[in-house]
Amino acid sequence: MRIGYPCINRSIGCSASRTFRLASYSEARLCEAVNQNIDCLTRILAYNIREGLLFFRISSDMIPFASHPLCAADWQGTFRGRLSALGTFIRNYRIRISMHPDQFILLNARDEDVYNRSVAELAYHAELLDLMGLSATAKIQLHVGGIYGDREESIKRFLERYGRLDETIVRRLVIENDDSRYPLADCLRISRECGVPVLFDSFHHAVFSSGEGLHDSALSAADTWSSGDGLPMVDYSSQYPSGRPGKHAEHLDPDDFARFLAETAPLDFDCMLEIKDKESAARSALGIATGDPRLVTGLKGQRE
């Protein structure tokens, strides 16, 4: 099991998702942001290696506006060398990589324009990972999409559009159960139809499911991954106490995470900690997973 966290490191003082306003777009501005993002990502990954955190989600903002019609810049050519070097670094240290396009990306959108923009954005994600020379184990995780008043029709539309995707996207795309629209059961059904792997989000499942148990759920999602996909990925989080159900916790709850590990054992997977204090939570999780209490921060009474 590798353990990691998404996109942002809160302690080393740089951001690998620097962007700018569309109104101030220029090629120079783009290059400046991308160079800074690559610099910072390199620093974050070096930090992660030192800490034993070998799973990381790269921000979709790595190349700002990459799929926007306004972006005429040849970022692929400009950054080919740097991205390739970064990818070599990632492969050498056997770091697992994921990406997660955000809520605007809807493969099953009713609106053709939204659908077309979504495919363009997925193509950008795949191209970025390709330029880094990463294998198909580097995944792009996506939710199934909207309901649009008709779940069955919207699932059919997802399947039909999935079938039309370019292979460069298909080899990396996985779907994740969300916390309000498409639960694990739907994702598994879709996977049986088209073969897309299912990334199990344990927290979404706790918030939104028909009550299937954690152990069996993690197992059935893991079954949808083939050898070329790498170890299954799982997202973990826990509830922010007294917050809206589904709100992510600020700190890792050591007891909850230990219970999560016990219930999913002996299944092996790469685990993404979707906790707001990021690398701190991931270090604690690593401490719990490896039995090293020195890594576990946030002792009793310090939780929110």
Next chain:
DNA sequence: AATGGTCAAGTCAGC
């Protein structure tokens, strides 16, 4: 230098 309104993009629940 500090601040706070706003940022490419969609959906859906709640008023």
Next chain:
DNA sequence: GCTGACTTGACCATT
């Protein structure tokens, strides 16, 4: 019909 949550930071105009 409109607003806010999602999730969240950080850009940048303004002071």
